[in-house]
Amino acid sequence: MKNNIWNILKKEIREMFRDKKSLTMMLILPLMIPLLVIGMSALFEAQTNKSASEYNHIGFDYKMSAVEKDIAEKVGIKVIHGEKDQLREKYKRDEIDLYITREGNKYTIHGEKNDTTIYATALVETYFSSYKEYLQSEYLVNHHVSPEDVVNIISVDQKVIETENFFANYITNYAFLFIVMAITVSATYPATDTTAGEKERGTLETLLTFPVKSRDIIVGKFLSVSLSSFITGIISLVLTMISLVIANDMFKIYEKVNLMLPLESFVFAIVVIIAYSLLISGLCIAIASTCKTFKEAQSALTPLTFLSFFPSFIAFMTNLESSTLLSMIPFLNFTLLFTDITSGNINYLNILLMFISTIIIIIVILFIIIKQYKSEKVLFN
Numbered sequence: 001m002k003n004n005i006w007n008i009l010k011k012e013i014r015e016m017f018r019d020k021k022s023l024t025m026m027l028i029l030p031l032m033i034p035l036l037v038i039g040m041s042a043l044f045e046a047q048t049n050k051s052a053s054e055y056n057h058i059g060f061d062y063k064m065s066a067v068e069k070d071i072a073e074k075v076g077i078k079v080i081h082g083e084k085d086q087l088r089e090k091y092k093r094d095e096i097d098l099y100i101t102r103e104g105n106k107y108t109i110h111g112e113k114n115d116t117t118i119y120a121t122a123l124v125e126t127y128f129s130s131y132k133e134y135l136q137s138e139y140l141v142n143h144h145v146s147p148e149d150v151v152n153i154i155s156v157d158q159k160v161i162e163t164e165n166f167f168a169n170y171i172t173n174y175a176f177l178f179i180v181m182a183i184t185v186s187a188t189y190p191a192t193d194t195t196a197g198e199k200e201r202g203t204l205e206t207l208l209t210f211p212v213k214s215r216d217i218i219v220g221k222f223l224s225v226s227l228s229s230f231i232t233g234i235i236s237l238v239l240t241m242i243s244l245v246i247a248n249d250m251f252k253i254y255e256k257v258n259l260m261l262p263l264e265s266f267v268f269a270i271v272v273i274i275a276y277s278l279l280i281s282g283l284c285i286a287i288a289s290t291c292k293t294f295k296e297a298q299s300a301l302t303p304l305t306f307l308s309f310f311p312s313f314i315a316f317m318t319n320l321e322s323s324t325l326l327s328m329i330p331f332l333n334f335t336l337l338f339t340d341i342t343s344g345n346i347n348y349l350n351i352l353l354m355f356i357s358t359i360i361i362i363i364v365i366l367f368i369i370i371k372q373y374k375s376e377k378v379l380f381n
Contacts, residue, residue, distance in 0.1 A: 008220025016190050016228055025189045026228055029182040030236040034243035036178055037171055041247040041254070044167050048253055052076045055119040059087035059099030068131060075127045098124060167253045172244065172342045173316050173335075177309065179236040180334065183273070184280050184308045186232035188301045191225045191284030196297035214373035218366060222285055229277035237269060265341045268351060272341065275358045276334045280308060282365040289369055311335070322350055328357040 016022045059080045064072070072079050080087070080096050087099035091111065097120040098111040109124055111117045137147040244259040261269065284301060291297035312335035320326070322336035327350035337354055340347060 005216045005220045005223070008217055009223050012190075012194055012221055012224030013227065015193075016224060019190075019193065022190050022193070022228065025186045026232050027235065029185055030179075030232060030239050033175055033178055033182070033236055033239045034246075037175055037240065037243040037247055038250070040171055040174065041167070041251045044171075045251045045253050050119060052123070053078075055097045055116045056123060057096045058120065058124060059090060059096040060102075061087055061099065062102045067134060071130045071134065072127055075123060075130060077123060077127055100124065168257045168259055169343065171247070172240075172259065173339055175240045175244070176335065176338045176342070177312055177316060179233060179240065179273070180276065180312055181305070181309055182236050183229045183233045183277055184305050187225055187229040187277070187280045187284045188298070188305065190228045191281065192288045192291075192294055192297040192301060194221045194225065195285055195288040196291040197294045199291075200293050215370050218285070218370050218373055222281060222366060222369075225281040225285060226278050229281050230274060233273035233277055234270065237266075237273060241266070261342060262344070264346065265344065268341050268346055269338060271351065271355065272334055272338050275355050278362055279330060279358050280304075282362045282369075286365050286369050289372055307331070315339075322347065324350060324353065327351075327353045330358070330361060333357075 056076050056078050057080060058072075058077050059082055061082065061084045063081070064079065069079065080090070080099075082090065082099075084099075084101050087096065087101075088110070090096045091099055097116055098109055101108045101110065107128065109121060111120065136150075140147045140150055241261060248254045248257070248259045283304060287300050287304060288297040291300055308331055311329075311331040314320070315332055315335045316339075320332075320336060322333075322340050326336055327333045327347075333350075333354045337347075337351060340350070
């Protein structure tokens with residue numbers, strides 16, 4: 001049996017490495033990860049280091065006092081005066097970033113929500129906070145009350161230690177989502193070619209006439225597709241680590257943060273990649289085996305790409321935390337465990353449960369495929 005599996009595996013690997021599309025899926029997709037990591041890091045850096053001149057043009061429809069002008073200058077606001085209608089037109093033409101109207105003691109900030117408005121609003125809020133503090137102090141002085149006794153009635157010190165870096169967590173988790181996608185895409189083509197592709201070419205019928213058990217054929221094909229997925233996953237992980245190290249040195253947003261995974265985390269990341277590669281390969285072969293043609297198999301496998309990515313994306317966006325139960329739920333468990341691994345929170349029980357549940361699912365899948373291949377339906381469905 002071992003020789004048969006080995007021969008089938010060698011045959012599939014040989015065909016896989018001869019096929020340019022398989023190699024493209026296996027090797028080219030991981031190269032997108034450094035572009036993703038560096039590109040998103042550059043975007044984060046640009047957003048955090050945005051120049052005040054890009055959002056400090058604020059319109060006022062009323063005459064400001066000397067104090068108001070002085071506070072506006074100190075917080076970095078470039079004041080533009082005008083009537084309400086004039087300011088509205090200037091805002092539409094992007095000549096100002098926000099405009100403020102006043103009716104008595106009520107001030108209204110006008111604008112549409114976007115990245116620039118968020119920064120401009122924060123700047124204006126700082127201005128109003130300073131102006132409000134000035135008016136309160138003036139009021140207390142006029143009523144013969146010391147502002148210091150009221151304004152500073154309590155003191156608050158901050159001793160908050162930053163244990164995590166938002167940008168670092170975001171970029172590492174997003175990189176893993178791309179690794180999952182790369183592994184999935186890498187598995188779909190060889191799985192399609194080795195099942196539906198062989199049916200369409202007529203080579204599967206010849207293979208089944210050999211004195212080789214269906215079990216050996218399926219296991220050999222499964223291992224070859226898994227190998228393709230695993231190679232893609234490892235290349236993706238290595239390129240992710242390299243790009244994270246480069247980003248660590250290039251961008252100030254990762255200052256005082258070490259993006260490089262420790263050896264233990266790197267090893268367990270490989271374990272997660274192995275488990276995911278085995279699962280997605282088995283699912284791809286199971287689905288493609290039910291199809292008659294290569295094109296039909298590609299269409300059938302398209303939803304699987306989204307199915308594998310969607311739970312991971314939801315977990316990432318909602319900051320879902322791992323648990324014993326979630327570690328056994330396919331697709332979701334891989335993302336949650338990788339998030340824990342990259343943050344240094346390695347739970348050996350959850351990793352073990354993930355691996356055991358994945359193996360059980362794979363065994364069931366292989367059993368179903370082997371049963372299919374023992375029937376003529378595999379050729380003439």
